[in-house]
Amino acid sequence: MINRIALAGCGNVGTALLEILNDKKKELDEKFGFEFKITMITDLIKGSIIDPDGLDLQKVLNAIHSTNSFEGFVKSKGSFAEMLEQSRATMLAEATPTNMETGEPGLSHIKTALGLGIHVAMTNKGPIAVAMDELTDLAKKHHAKMRYEGVIMSGTPLINMIHTGMAGCTFEKIEGILNGTTNFVLTEMENGLSYNEALEKATDMGYAETDSTMDVNGLDSAVKTSIIARILFDEKIPVESIDREGITEITVEKIENAKERGNKIKLISGIEHTKNGLHAYVSLKEIPFSHSLAGIDGATNAVTITTDNLGEVTLIGPGAGRRETGQALLADLVAMAQ
Amino acid sequence: MINRIALAGCGNVGTALLEILNDKKKELDEKFGFEFKITMITDLIKGSIIDPDGLDLQKVLNAIHSTNSFEGFVKSKGSFAEMLEQSRATMLAEATPTNMETGEPGLSHIKTALGLGIHVAMTNKGPIAVAMDELTDLAKKHHAKMRYEGVIMSGTPLINMIHTGMAGCTFEKIEGILNGTTNFVLTEMENGLSYNEALEKATDMGYAETDSTMDVNGLDSAVKTSIIARILFDEKIPVESIDREGITEITVEKIENAKERGNKIKLISGIEHTKNGLHAYVSLKEIPFSHSLAGIDGATNAVTITTDNLGEVTLIGPGAGRRETGQALLADLVAMAQ
Numbered sequence: 001m002i003n004r005i006a007l008a009g010c011g012n013v014g015t016a017l018l019e020i021l022n023d024k025k026k027e028l029d030e031k032f033g034f035e036f037k038i039t040m041i042t043d044l045i046k047g048s049i050i051d052p053d054g055l056d057l058q059k060v061l062n063a064i065h066s067t068n069s070f071e072g073f074v075k076s077k078g079s080f081a082e083m084l085e086q087s088r089a090t091m092l093a094e095a096t097p098t099n100m101e102t103g104e105p106g107l108s109h110i111k112t113a114l115g116l117g118i119h120v121a122m123t124n125k126g127p128i129a130v131a132m133d134e135l136t137d138l139a140k141k142h143h144a145k146m147r148y149e150g151v152i153m154s155g156t157p158l159i160n161m162i163h164t165g166m167a168g169c170t171f172e173k174i175e176g177i178l179n180g181t182t183n184f185v186l187t188e189m190e191n192g193l194s195y196n197e198a199l200e201k202a203t204d205m206g207y208a209e210t211d212s213t214m215d216v217n218g219l220d221s222a223v224k225t226s227i228i229a230r231i232l233f234d235e236k237i238p239v240e241s242i243d244r245e246g247i248t249e250i251t252v253e254k255i256e257n258a259k260e261r262g263n264k265i266k267l268i269s270g271i272e273h274t275k276n277g278l279h280a281y282v283s284l285k286e287i288p289f290s291h292s293l294a295g296i297d298g299a300t301n302a303v304t305i306t307t308d309n310l311g312e313v314t315l316i317g318p319g320a321g322r323r324e325t326g327q328a329l330l331a332d333l334v335a336m337a338q
Numbered sequence: 339m340i341n342r343i344a345l346a347g348c349g350n351v352g353t354a355l356l357e358i359l360n361d362k363k364k365e366l367d368e369k370f371g372f373e374f375k376i377t378m379i380t381d382l383i384k385g386s387i388i389d390p391d392g393l394d395l396q397k398v399l400n401a402i403h404s405t406n407s408f409e410g411f412v413k414s415k416g417s418f419a420e421m422l423e424q425s426r427a428t429m430l431a432e433a434t435p436t437n438m439e440t441g442e443p444g445l446s447h448i449k450t451a452l453g454l455g456i457h458v459a460m461t462n463k464g465p466i467a468v469a470m471d472e473l474t475d476l477a478k479k480h481h482a483k484m485r486y487e488g489v490i491m492s493g494t495p496l497i498n499m500i501h502t503g504m505a506g507c508t509f510e511k512i513e514g515i516l517n518g519t520t521n522f523v524l525t526e527m528e529n530g531l532s533y534n535e536a537l538e539k540a541t542d543m544g545y546a547e548t549d550s551t552m553d554v555n556g557l558d559s560a561v562k563t564s565i566i567a568r569i570l571f572d573e574k575i576p577v578e579s580i581d582r583e584g585i586t587e588i589t590v591e592k593i594e595n596a597k598e599r600g601n602k603i604k605l606i607s608g609i610e611h612t613k614n615g616l617h618a619y620v621s622l623k624e625i626p627f628s629h630s631l632a633g634i635d636g637a638t639n640a641v642t643i644t645t646d647n648l649g650e651v652t653l654i655g656p657g658a659g660r661r662e663t664g665q666a667l668l669a670d671l672v673a674m675a676q
Contacts, residue, residue, distance in 0.1 A: 020647060024506060032505060149503075155648050157503025164502060165487075165495025167370060168362060168668040292654075295633060309358060309665035310493050313655035316630075318648055327647035330506040 003036040003337050004052070006089035006118075008080075008109045009096035010043035013123055013150075015064055016326030017093060022057045034334050040087035041070070042080070044096070044105070049073040052088040081112045089113075091336060093329045094122040095150075100214070100223060103130035114138040114146065121332035123150030123325050129223050129239070132230055145336045150328030152178065152224050153301045156317030157331065162231055162305070169307035171232040175270040176303030177296050178224045180319035181208040181215040182247045182267045187297040189255050190264070195247075207299045207320060217246035218267065218282040225269045225280050232305070233271065235278055243281040250284065258286050264294045341374040341675050342390070344427035344456075346418075346447045347434035348381035351461055351488075353402055354664030355431060360395045372672050378425030379408070380418070382434070382443070387411040390426040419450045427451075429674060431667045432460035438552075438561060441468035452476040452484065459670035461488030461663050467561050467577070470568055483674045488666030490516065490562045491639045494655030495669065500569055500643070507645035509570040513608040514641030515634050516562045518657035519546040519553040520585045520605045525635045527593050528602070533585075545637045545658060555584035556605065556620040563607045563618050570643070571609065573616055581619040588622065596624050602632045 005021075007014050021028075021036065028034040037054030049055060049070050063071045076083055084092070092113040096106045103126035110127050113120050115138060122128070127135060128148050139146040149159045162171075177183050181202050188198035199216070202208040214220045222242040229237040247267055258265050263286045271280045287294055292314055296302040301319030306312050318324040343359075345352050359366075359374065366372040375392030387393060387408050401409045414421055422430070430451040434444045441464035448465050451458050453476060460466070465473060466486050477484040487497045500509075515521050519540050526536035537554070540546040552558045560580040567575040585605055596603050601624045609618045625632050630652055634640040639657030644650050656662040 020506065024508075027508075028506060155504075156651055157499055160503040161495055161499060164673055165498040165669060166493075166665075167672040168358065168366060168665060170362075170365075290633070292633065295628070295630065309661055309668075311656055311662070313494055313653070315651070315653055317651035323647050324649070327504075327506060330647075331503060334505040335502055 001035070003034065003091055003333070004039045004087065004089045005036050005091045005093055005333065006040035006042070006084055006087050007038060007093045007095065008042050008106070009094065009124070010041050010046055010064070011095070011097070012322035013325045013329070014041075014043070014093070014095040015061075016322040017095065017329045018057060018061055020323070020326050020330055022061060028334065032334050032338070034337050036333070039089055040083060042083060046070050048076045048083055050076040050083055050087045052086065080109055081116070084113060084116060084118065089118055091119045091121065091333055093333060094120055094124055094127075095329065096124055098124050098126045100126055100129060103127040107131055110135060111138060114142055114144045117142045117144050119145040119336045120147075121329050121336065122148045123328055125151045125223055125227070128227055132227070147332035147336060149332050150325045151227060153303070153317060153319050154321055154324040155327030155331065156301065156315060156319070156324075158303060158315055159231065160331070160335070161315060166305070166307060166310065166313070169309045171305060171307055173270070173272045173306040174228060174232060174303060175268060175293070177266060177293055177301050178269045178303070178319065179215055179221045179267065180299035180301055181212055182221070183296065183301070184299045185216070185247060186250070186255070186265060186267065189250065189252055190259070192252070194252060195250060216248050218244045221267065221269045221282040225271060225282060229271055229278065229280055233278055237271075237278060237280045241280070243279070243283065245283050247284065261286070263288055266293055266296070268293065339373070341372065341429055341671070342377040342425065342427045343374050343429045343431055343671065344378035344380070344422055344425050344451075345376060345431045345433065346380050346444070347432065347462070348379050348384055348402070349433070349435070350660035351663045351667070352379075352381070352431070352433040353399075354660040355433065355667045356395060356399055358661070358664050358668055360399060366672065370672050370676070372675050374671075377427050378421060380421060384408050386414045386421055388414040388421055388425045390424065418447055419454070422451060422454060422456065427456055429457045429459065429671055431671060432458060432462055432465075433667065434462055436462050436464045438464055438467060441465040445469055448473060449476060452480055452482045455480045455482050457483040457674045458485075459667050459674065460486045461666055463489045463561055463565070466565055470565070485670035485674060487670050488663045489565060491641070491655060491657050492659055492662040493665030493669065494639065494653060494657070494662075496641060496653055497569065498669070498673070499653060504643070504645060504648065504651070507647045509643060509645055511608070511610045511644040512566060512570060512641060513606060513631070515604060515631055515639050516607045516641070516657065517553055517559045517605065518637035518639055519550055520559070521634065521639070522637045523554070523585060524588070524593070524603060524605065527588065527590055528597070530590070532590060533588060554586050556582045559605065559607045559620040563609060563620060567609055567616065567618055571616055575609075575616060575618045579618070581617070581621065583621050585622065599624070601626055604631055604634070606631065
């Protein structure tokens with residue numbers, strides 16, 4: 001069966017997905033029996049192109065790489081639902097920019113697709129943070145699948161590990177480094193840069209957005225912690241209820257003092273049981289060098305999950321990146337096709 | 339749909355699976371829609387019991403815990419195939435002891451089950467090491483599923499991560515600690531015990547078998563490396579072709595000398611591309627404290643996989659244990675039911 005894929009959002013991540021699909025077309029068929037056509041691409045800036053028989057992926061990529069547009073293709077108009085139906089898509093890859101307050105435009109895209117029984121893979125945190133219940137119900141009602149590996153730790157397969165690999169475990173505690181930008185800044189400050197220098201370097205290297213407010217004030221980590229609370233404990237912990245700290249008050253001096261005590265300072269997110277129920281936090285912690293998260297440097301993310309059946313399991317991998325996040329979409333698409 | 343499960347091998351791991359299933363019956367139904375009955379248990383020592391309507395799991399566990407037998411149950415006789423058919427099982431959990439040369443008795447059990455279109459989850463390395471191709475073909479032919487999470491790193495979900503979580507990645511290299519006993523011995527020697535004292539402690543704590551030859555000579559790690567070569571690179575590397583070293587020559591002095599150089603000695607398994615094709619090894623390596631595997635102490639296992647799309651991903655977790663390995667079977671059973 002050929003999977004007809006619609007892509008919403010053709011920026012860094014969406015383009016990376018197209019590149020990987022184009023490079024690995026033969027391999028994906030041979031290894032997973034995953035045959036596909038890209039039948040629709042829609043992007044806020046580049047416009048929309050549709051071909052139910054499959055767009056010429058190499059030609060699309062050439063246009064993007066040379067003119068950052070869909071030059072040479074006939075643009076389509078219409079509502080998202082009309083375009084989806086015209087494309088005959090069976091799967092939607094949703095990679096529009098994140099809006100943490102409304103979830104839009106991703107939220108509408110996903111609702112429309114699920115309502116048509118189209119499976120959805122997403123990397124956009126907004127819709128999951130805003131409307132996980134509604135989307136889960138909608139998917140169930142229309143027998144559509146929904147996966148969102150890329151919303152946490154990019155393509156590092158944390159969510160698949162929790163849902164499938166650890167199925168049957170009871171989760172006791174989670175602790176980790178969920179934001180690459182802040183961990184990169186802390187690592188660079190250990191190496192002698194000032195806070196501002198380190199943040200500038202993070203932006204230069206593409207880890208931090210031009211506006212890194214949500215990273216450095218801990219909000220990005222808090223949103224991810226809230227999503228993890230739903231996945232691990234089936235509990236709603238609103239982002240506002242999370243004990244949250246950022247890295248804006250950190251100085252080289254504080255880091256040096258910690259080092260003299262044999263410790264490191266890390267921005268750690270976690271959820272644990274207390275007498276008063278679950279406690280979720282994003283907190284600057286001074287941890288000894290021997291701590292399993294002390295060695296997680298740079299833009300890398302890591303999570304340690306404590307369970308009844310397995311004790312501690314730790315997963316370490318990239319937390320961001322265009323190809324890394326495109327990989328998350330790919331793994332989800334392949335899983336949904338099986 | 340109710341999944342009828344047959345269990346072959348009711349020793350430590352098989353019993354742990356039954357305990358988990360009994361404890362979590364309600365939760366598994368609510369969370370995964372996983373309903374089950376245990377309709378057959380067969381064990382070389384305890385004998386075989388069958389009830390196509392479902393054995394009373396609590397009663398079975400009471401008998402095992404009080405008399406280490408199936409006292410109070412009527413024993414069944416017949417060939418494995420006859421018993422399987424009588425039990426109306428739709429899934430087999432295979433947890434008989436490992437025989438690395440013949441794969442038996444697990445291999446025959448698995449072939450029989452797959453031939454009847456019964457899905458198989460196994461923790462027994464033997465059959466996979468001896469006959470992976472044959473079993474894969476047989477499963478395909480009879481539309482049966484086959485999973486074997488527990489053969490490497492017990493319930494730490496490495497194999498699921500490779501097959502599903504990282505689907506679409508091209509694998510470049512793998513490096514890890516795959517044997518808990520030897521890593522435990524090395525850690526204890528760092529803390530001052532002699533080789534013999536450390537090995538004795540490993541046996542006392544249940545990490546090492548009474549006969550720990552296959553652990554300490556590196557053979558157990560080599561078998562796992564060979565299996566990983568198939569999974570990651572689709573290449574057959576016979577165990578005999580793996581550059582293999584054990585820990586039998588290690589002394590406290592060597593460990594102390596390494597420590598003075600700021601290094602640790604670890605038994606590391608790996609596969610990497612070379613000009614002459616894949617090179618697989620199990621080797622005592624002196625690595626700096628900053629190496630990602632240096633902090634892996636005791637019976638814990640860890641693996642770092644290098645890929646094109648994700649760079650390095652590291653998974654750390656238990657490498658052995660009755661409940662940990664029972665968990666591997668459980669996750670596989672739940673995944674096969676979905």
